[in-house]
Amino acid sequence: MTLEFERRTLLQMLGLGVVGGTALGESWPAFAQGKDTVTIGWPSDVPSWDPNQRFAPDAQSIFKLVFDTAIDQGPDLKYIPRLVSKWELAADGLSLALELRDDVVFHNGDKMTAEDFRYTFFERIKAGHAVDTKNSFRKVSDIEIQSPTKVVMKFSEPNATVVQWLGFMGSFVVPKKYMESVGVEKFRDKPVGTGPYKLVEYQLNARIVLERNDAYFGPKPKIKRVVIEIIKDPSARVAAIQSGQVDITTNVPVREVTRLEREPTLAGQMDPMTRVILLQCRNDEGFADQNVRLAAHHAIDKAALSKAFYNGAAVPLAVPATPGTPGYVPDYKFAFDPDKAKAYLAKSGFSPDKPAKIKFASTNGHFPSDYDIARAIVQMWGKVGIAAELETIEYAKYFELNRGGKLPEATLYSWDNGSGDPEIFAGYLLNPKMPFSAWKGMEVGEKVLKLFNTVNYDERIAGYKDLNKFAVEYGATIPLLQSVQTLVRKKGLTFQTYGNGWVLANTMQWS
Amino acid sequence: MMTGVLPLVGRRLVASVFILLIVSFLLFVVLHVLPVDPAAMSVPPNATLAEIEAKRVEMGLDRPLYVQYGIWLGQVAHGDFGTSIHFRRGVLGLVMATLPATIELALLSMIVATVLGLAGGLLLFHTRGTRTEKAIDFGSILLLSTPEFLWALFFILMFGVALPLLPFTGRLDPNMSLPAGTGFLLFDSLYAGRPDIFWSAVRHLIMPSLALGIAFSPTIMRVLRSSFLDVYQEDYIHLARLRGLSERRILLRHALKNAILPTLSLMGVQFGFLFGGTLLVEVIYSYPGLGNLMVDAVRNADLPIIQAVGLAYCVVVLMINTIVDSLYLVLNPKLRLR
Numbered sequence: 001m002t003l004e005f006e007r008r009t010l011l012q013m014l015g016l017g018v019v020g021g022t023a024l025g026e027s028w029p030a031f032a033q034g035k036d037t038v039t040i041g042w043p044s045d046v047p048s049w050d051p052n053q054r055f056a057p058d059a060q061s062i063f064k065l066v067f068d069t070a071i072d073q074g075p076d077l078k079y080i081p082r083l084v085s086k087w088e089l090a091a092d093g094l095s096l097a098l099e100l101r102d103d104v105v106f107h108n109g110d111k112m113t114a115e116d117f118r119y120t121f122f123e124r125i126k127a128g129h130a131v132d133t134k135n136s137f138r139k140v141s142d143i144e145i146q147s148p149t150k151v152v153m154k155f156s157e158p159n160a161t162v163v164q165w166l167g168f169m170g171s172f173v174v175p176k177k178y179m180e181s182v183g184v185e186k187f188r189d190k191p192v193g194t195g196p197y198k199l200v201e202y203q204l205n206a207r208i209v210l211e212r213n214d215a216y217f218g219p220k221p222k223i224k225r226v227v228i229e230i231i232k233d234p235s236a237r238v239a240a241i242q243s244g245q246v247d248i249t250t251n252v253p254v255r256e257v258t259r260l261e262r263e264p265t266l267a268g269q270m271d272p273m274t275r276v277i278l279l280q281c282r283n284d285e286g287f288a289d290q291n292v293r294l295a296a297h298h299a300i301d302k303a304a305l306s307k308a309f310y311n312g313a314a315v316p317l318a319v320p321a322t323p324g325t326p327g328y329v330p331d332y333k334f335a336f337d338p339d340k341a342k343a344y345l346a347k348s349g350f351s352p353d354k355p356a357k358i359k360f361a362s363t364n365g366h367f368p369s370d371y372d373i374a375r376a377i378v379q380m381w382g383k384v385g386i387a388a389e390l391e392t393i394e395y396a397k398y399f400e401l402n403r404g405g406k407l408p409e410a411t412l413y414s415w416d417n418g419s420g421d422p423e424i425f426a427g428y429l430l431n432p433k434m435p436f437s438a439w440k441g442m443e444v445g446e447k448v449l450k451l452f453n454t455v456n457y458d459e460r461i462a463g464y465k466d467l468n469k470f471a472v473e474y475g476a477t478i479p480l481l482q483s484v485q486t487l488v489r490k491k492g493l494t495f496q497t498y499g500n501g502w503v504l505a506n507t508m509q510w511s
Numbered sequence: 512m513m514t515g516v517l518p519l520v521g522r523r524l525v526a527s528v529f530i531l532l533i534v535s536f537l538l539f540v541v542l543h544v545l546p547v548d549p550a551a552m553s554v555p556p557n558a559t560l561a562e563i564e565a566k567r568v569e570m571g572l573d574r575p576l577y578v579q580y581g582i583w584l585g586q587v588a589h590g591d592f593g594t595s596i597h598f599r600r601g602v603l604g605l606v607m608a609t610l611p612a613t614i615e616l617a618l619l620s621m622i623v624a625t626v627l628g629l630a631g632g633l634l635l636f637h638t639r640g641t642r643t644e645k646a647i648d649f650g651s652i653l654l655l656s657t658p659e660f661l662w663a664l665f666f667i668l669m670f671g672v673a674l675p676l677l678p679f680t681g682r683l684d685p686n687m688s689l690p691a692g693t694g695f696l697l698f699d700s701l702y703a704g705r706p707d708i709f710w711s712a713v714r715h716l717i718m719p720s721l722a723l724g725i726a727f728s729p730t731i732m733r734v735l736r737s738s739f740l741d742v743y744q745e746d747y748i749h750l751a752r753l754r755g756l757s758e759r760r761i762l763l764r765h766a767l768k769n770a771i772l773p774t775l776s777l778m779g780v781q782f783g784f785l786f787g788g789t790l791l792v793e794v795i796y797s798y799p800g801l802g803n804l805m806v807d808a809v810r811n812a813d814l815p816i817i818q819a820v821g822l823a824y825c826v827v828v829l830m831i832n833t834i835v836d837s838l839y840l841v842l843n844p845k846l847r848l849r
Contacts, residue, residue, distance in 0.1 A: 055555055132555035135555040135558055206799035232794050233797070236679065243672045395810070397547055434558075434560065
């Protein structure tokens with residue numbers, strides 16, 4: 001056979017390769033952005049451009065660029081005015097008077113008025129729109145419009161946390177006139193908000209392009225154009241920031257933050273946020289015995305977990321609330337004390353030679369290092385006399401298993417609460433009537449249900465602080481760590497960090 | 512020629528209906544016995560247990576499985592594939608919006624796999640009995656044992672980070688917009704007279720299609736080599752040699768025609784696997800296709816999407832197999848005579 005490559009042919013091919021490579025290189029877009037553009041590598045897309053429709057914590061940072069909530073939160077999570085300039089909750093919790101700004105204009109030029117507020121938080125819910133906000137505002141019996149800028153929300157029963165909900169997930173004001181004229185479907189295709197940016201392009205699961213709203217009533221963003229690349233794979237996000245395809249990215253694996261911050265052009269951040277990592281406990285089976293539950297808690301070295309899996313940045317927690325939020329109890333400690341754990345177990349007749357046997361579930365990949373943390377806990381428990389059988393579950397299975405009473409004694413769980421309010425920490429995590437709580441015992445449940453109806457803010461917060469301590473000492477919950485927001489950015493790009501992990505492009509600027 | 516192909520397509524269409532019914536039923540059963548709670552995923556996070564139960568009844572999840580399947584099938588017959596739990600949008604619209612991107616990627620990957628597979632097969636055969644053959648053989652085993660997602664990550668590190676030659680997120684450069692049309696970006700960009708968009712789309716497709724194609728090429732390579740070895744035992748090859756034809760002519764004009772037939776069948780089967788392989792590759796390259804949608808749906812227990820995407824995969828694989836079988840019929844006159 002005479003199929004031979006001649007040297008000349010090879011050289012020609014090589015030449016073609018070089019030309020092709022050069023052509024690729026030349027057409028490589030200029031990723032070095034101008035001072036008025038930023039490209040963000042974000043781990044998830046918005047579920048829909050109807051901001052009331054779905055509660056998605058990761059989408060809040062995107063929604064907040066296009067829409068505004070009635071009440072906002074500052075970097076320290078304090079509630080501050082946004083579309084609403086003043087508010088006052090009645091002492092009986094049955095009404096909330098609000099004063100709206102009169103200088104807010106939607107992206108289509110329509111002025112925002114009390115009609116839009118009423119439509120968002122009352123009319124569209126009553127009209128049966130499929131929006132998650134229907135549960136947040138289920139107690140709203142009417143919204144009385146007193147003037148184009150004054151409204152009073154009326155409630156069917158005391159509504160202790162309505163202010164918090166007006167600043168929380170999904171509570172973005174939408175334009176009544178526009179939405180009614182085009183319909184919800186068309187609104188989702190071409191959303192109109194009041195936010196600091198307008199949506200100019202959207203590719204599902206791929207890209208969001210925003211342009212500055214020069215008519216914005218609030219502080220004018222420094223960045224004119226924001227490109228959000230939806231990059232779900234953590235390795236791809238790391239590659240994107242390292243190659244310069246994006247200027248900032250979040251949810252980067254901890255070890256990659258440590259590696260990338262050594263690059264001369266990049267800066268890494270691990271900011272504590274309002275997300276708790278904890279063990280959701282059952283009140284029966286192997287955890288029916290309080291001694292076993294308390295021993296399980298005393299046996300866990302939370303500082304070691306933080307050091308091993310979060311580079312020491314995750315704060316060990318004693319209560320199911322994060323530092324800086326109202327329900328946190330700064331002076332309360334729950335010691336890592338293996339001897340105490342052994343003593344508790346001995347009281348119930350258990351020891352390392354005759355261990356208490358429990359089952360333990362963890363997700364694998366739902367939040368950073370989840371399964372590794374679970375394995376470390378199993379080791380720690382083994383040393384004091386708790387033999388845990390670890391199983392992996394999908395996050396989506398949690399609810400079904402919990403509903404069927406099939407969750408094991410302990411489940412490693414992560415809970416995000418951007419509002420910082422204790423109702424959405426302990427209140428939700430330990431409320432036996434809600435789908436999250438694995439604990440069904442009413443000794444804790446009754447305290448939670450009572451607090452849901454406590455209107456007085458100070459009384460409510462004090463109640464939650466007591467509840468947090470009680471639940472921990474009772475062994476109803478085992479808080480572990482305050483999670484961190486991992487992020488890598490180009491050094492020249494700065495932004496305002498928020499206690500709840502928001503990464504807002506309207507606070508970014510190039511230096 | 513078409514007289515043989517048309518009845519085959521007709522038979523396949525009839526069979527496809529039954530296959531789709533069986534697949535849809537299996538999918539339905541498997542998805543509904545999984546320990547996930549679509550009702551809990553459908554309601555707001557602050558819903559109570561009572562509200563979740565009410566939702567379960569509203570969604571018909573409390574009814575027997577065969578009743579649920581019957582309702583679903585009835586709706587599908589009217590073109591209603593349900594509403595996504597996560598997106599709260601019609602599932603059909605979501606699938607149709609993402610399917611073209613995946614088909615485009617899979618076809619390009621198949622072209623890569625075919626070119627590499629055929630070239631490799633020819634080279635393997637050409638170098639048979641030499642040390643080069645052993646080296647190429649070892650290389651093909653290496654390719655075969657490396658999954659597509661590893662190739663995907665390797666290419667990103669190589670051509671995205673170390674030698675930043677190619678983009679690796681999305682379908683287009685950030686300064687370009689998708690042209691309106693069919694969703695097949697390569698076609699739409701040419702139709703719109705936008706070579707810049709076409710070129711950008713091609714560059715975005717290079718790495719994902721290489722990652723998928725390379726992983727599937729060794730099988731084609733090895734089957735083609737085996738076919739050649741068989742074909743070269745046939746009398747007509749000896750006869751061709753006796754007629755004084757060159758080896759190149761015998762290989763390309765005579766042997767390849769027959770050796771390609773088993774490879775063609777294999778490629779049809781391979782395309783099904785390749786289409787399934789787009790799932791991880793799409794996620795890694797942030798490529799907005801069906802695979803990306805499916806991965807999200809699995810995370811969110813979005814059963815209506817999983818069901819529809821599963822069926823979409825099935826339809827595409829059935830279509831490709833029908834096309835390959837028709838092609839087989841066209842290329843092999845012996846089958847037409849029967």
